[in-house]
Amino acid sequence: MNQFFERRYIIGGIFIALSFILLGRLFYIQIVDDRYELYAHKNVIRQVIQYPARGPILDRNGVLMVSNALVYDISVIPREVKALDTLEFCKLLGIDTADFNKRLIKARKYSPNLQSPFYKQISPQLFASLQERLSEFPGFRVDPHPIRIYPDSCAAQFLGYIGEITQSKIEKSGGYYRLGDYIGITGVEASYEAELRGQRGVQNKIVDSRGIPKGSYADGAYDTLAVPGERLTSSLDSRIQKLGEKLMKNKVGSIVAIEPSTGEILCFVSSPTYDPNLMIGGPDRGANYTMLYKDPQKPLLVRPIMGTYPPGSSFKPLSALVALQEGIITPQTTYLCPGRYLANRGKPKCTHVHGLVNLSSAIAESCNGYFAMVFERLINAGGYKNTEANYTKWRESVMNFGLAQKLHLDLPSELKGYLPVAGFYDKAYRKGGWRSSTILSLAIGQGEVDATPLQLANIECVIANHGFYYKPHLIKSIGAKKIIKDEYLLKNNVGINAEYFEPVINGMQSVVDYGTAHGSKIPGVTMVGKTGTAQKVGQARNNSVFVAYAPRINPKIAICVVVENSGDGGTWAAPIASFIVEKYLKDSITRRESGITPDYYINSNLLPEVKVKDKKAIQADSIRKAKADSVKKLNLKSAKIPARKTSAIAKVVAMLPNQKRR
Template sequence: MNSFFQRKYIIQGIILIVALTLIARLFYLQIIDDSYLLSANNNVLRKVIEYPARGIILDRNGKILVQNEPVYDLMVIPKEAKNIDTLLLCNLLGIDKEGFEKRMKKAREHSPYRASIFEKLIPKETFAVLQEHMDKFNGFYTVDRNIRTYPDSIAAQFLGYIQEVNEKDIERSNGFYRAGDYIGASGVERSYEELLRGTRGVKNLMVDALNRPQGSFMNGKYDTLAVAGEGLISSLDKDLQILAEKLMRNKSGSIVAIEPSTGEILVYVSSPSYNPNLMVGRERGNNYMKLLRDPNKPMFNRPIQASYPPGSAFKVIAALTAQQAGVINAKTTFFCPGGYYVNGAKMRCTHVDGTTDLVKSIQNSCNTYYGYVYARMLESRGMPPYKAYELWRESLMKFGLGNPLGIDLPGEKGGNIYPAEYYTKRFRSNKWASSFNISLSIGQGELGITPLQMANVMAIVANRGYYYRPHLIKGIGQKKIVKKEFTEKIWAGVDAQYYEPVIEGMSRAVSSGTAAGARIPGIEMCGKTGTVQNPHGENHSVFFAFAPRENPKIAIAVFVENAGYGGTWAAPIASMIVEKYIRDTISMSKHVQDRIMNTNILPFKKKSTPEVKKTDKQDNNSKKDSTTANKQVAYQENKESNILVHHSQVRKNYAQ
């Protein structure tokens, strides 16, 4: 009897254990493990992400700079990828068996039951053939995407590029981005990412066992539509940009041109540049690495990240700030014996100007005049020179130097204007004076500015005392919204009355002075050349200007690295751009245009197509014209490269 009851309890226990096991298993499968649910749903229902079209970018006249081109991602659900024609799929995609296995392994690691990308950015030509055979590839389907395309292959540093998101991008977006999404990585693509990207949509599709679409689920009741990104209207003039890039071909440097009345940037050139179409498609990664390894640094954004001494063009700012400080006026004269030699400082001119006033000092770019101006700024204001230096520095910063201007691009640098503490530490005393760093008086020494900043200085001079923050996007969306910060007028700290003698000097510099080669018949352009010392090689060629004198339409800064005289390279380039913008024509001789466009002065020469051979007569004429131009510039323009500033001798004299 006892044996019967014992067996009864054992049998009941076994049944109970089995029942509990089944219940636990069912709970796990239905509640915790969703793999079967996913597999079942994927057999009848597929959620397909609809990616929005990224906003297009137009130039100021409505011409296309960036648009979209359709491509396709091939998705795979590994658990369903059975009995497929592997060889056919590999042939269609242009991959081998090893590549197929590698992609499948990665997809399984992501999830055997969830879709992931098998092959991305398939061009429309390949997709057309692939689509005919999709019934042979169980577990595979395609998703529509868009990539950027650049019809004219220009303005790469301005436009920027997009790239696939990484984990940090996903984390920072609070879940907006998912693996496989794309995000703006540089340029306006990055600055205006939240506007350009749009909003994803989801389409619920019914599919059969053979992976064939059977229509929308519930007639699209639960679908959400993708919303295209906002379009942008840039401030660039496309035709002017194309010309500027041609003029800077095979040269290092930059061009920035601004409309003074608005702060809108008309031209934005960083050279050498690259074809932005290289940064899209399946070869993007390889192209990116090649560009990074290029010794000419085509991805370096020179207009906002390169810092140069401004050279003689700085004399414009020096003249304005000195007048505002009350240490000189339009009639102040200094005698130039061919150089500035005061208290041990040595700073030569290439010519003897004699008695020189403010207008003449700008016209002839007199180094001596600005040596005296700087000395007065530091030593005639009733305070120790190091304190007066700080006032001088503050006046420069009001012109937008020393700090980023706030352009709508990432990565802008502020240039460099050292505080007084730097020189106190360098000279081991705060009793230093103007002779210790006299090279600052003519834009040399430790001064560093970006091309954008100097173009903005020209806009300030054109406006007689104020500027609008430089920007590259003049309108957002259909309503053409302008950001508030780009409509604010910013005063540069110098009263309007002090600009006229400086502008007169700049006008004479172009009409009969150091920039005479940039003269445009019928247009009064006001400009200033510079030949900037470069301790690493040939001097930099610099020219800054605005035009016309009354009601200015354009302010421009041109830096050509390692090119020598400002009047030989930078000034003609600026002249052609200015005339093209104002008149839509170029009157400069074809010979000069060809010289500018075809000469290769890159430090690391690029391979190019063979040049057309010149006849002996053409070659002799070319040499003759070049020699004459160089002689004229050498006579008219100050050679900052010959300036000798003997800080060590000054410190020795001071110690004695």
């Protein structure tokens, strides 16, 4: 009997304890923890994302280069998709049932309970007709979304494009982005994504059991407004940008023009180019991207910062400045040119006998022998035991001008070019086994030196400024307050005294006044420049290079033009540069004494012929590749100089006898 009563108390105690636990849990759920309240609200509240207008991009004169247009995106919550007239829905969208099922399966794999994209960028007209019948298609919704449009269809590589974000970038964003959002992929759109994207807003809508909106939740008390992205004012002048793209039509190469007094980039042409409107999105975007990607001329390549070229004779003024600073030569130093450099078994050669030349005339006539002599004096100072140390010092002086390093332009994917360290030659010829004569091709801007067009234009800024440059940049100001980054206001001194620039500039002016660029002389404008011609492995012809600035007093524009596979620097690059310079300075192009006109260059086609291989040729190539791979496996050495990475645009020409002047 006692045991019975004891058990009754124990069981009663257990029930009482359980009751307290349940009551405590109910109190926590209903009073303390608001998760369940939120879950309940989610059944009647829909959050509508308000996408902000992406910031517009203007040119330096306020001309609109990029703006926004409104389209509509259809999204779906798979769990809420009920019985619907699939055929009618597909008919409205212009898709078939197989496409419908494919899209729905993809959304369900992402999450059956979360909203995900179903069909992007429908027109306002389609939106109007679909909105009226949206209640017939439960689980689907339509939201407005701004997209980019490009009124002038120019500067594609500078502007870049936006695209749908990837899962990896969503994860890296810390929750800011979600599936279906757009993000800058290339160009300024990528570099200034944080400024351009703005801040999304949220509207909380009450919906009924069929998902039909019934008004704002709490009268909008919890809604947030979308904040538009910042306006970017670029440094580009759309007048010369469009002219540059016309002049480079059907040619491979680039144009970079910079304002020396600020570092602002005025013209940024990469050719061949493409219409940026092809990449705004919609059902054709994928096909457009594939077309551009497979184009053998590589229009997606940003050649001003990704194309690397031997600078050729355009490098000679820089070599002269370094030698003047080191006290190796003076402006009066002379050289008797017999048409070749006798001190190195007649290499390099000149195109003709120059006779007695000094610094300025050697630049004007582009005497290879003079600059070979200058380079050897630099490298041989103090005897052959100092070769490596002298070369390292010379290389550092050259790098001060911005070569062989990134200038950190406000665009992604910039290459730094190439100028080897002394160790490169130690590996090639053994330590102490190379001399100035071994690397003499560097004296005339060839051999193992590559530079981007941006770097070559920046060197002209240094010369124009008599010893310094401002960091090149493409965005002039951000937002209404016209904010500019502090780094763009800093002078970068190159370590050359100002007095050494005048004799070099005298020679460069002579290049335009009566030398290899005489045909490109601008009436009423004193232009200072240097032509260059550099070979490229596998090309039938040379690259045409021209660098310049104008006017000589109070310079307003520095420029580099590279036209691949076209010939001498004075034939193509110099005329194109002169038209850009005159258009910028005078807003017109006058008749030249030489008779050249922009139309001739606009209408000329220098694109290399694209050879299409038949099946037999492809099979033969496969056999040759297999044999080559077998040789590699045997570790057979085929050359003295170790291989190094080269760009897709220009490869190094290391053998001096094959080099050509300018």
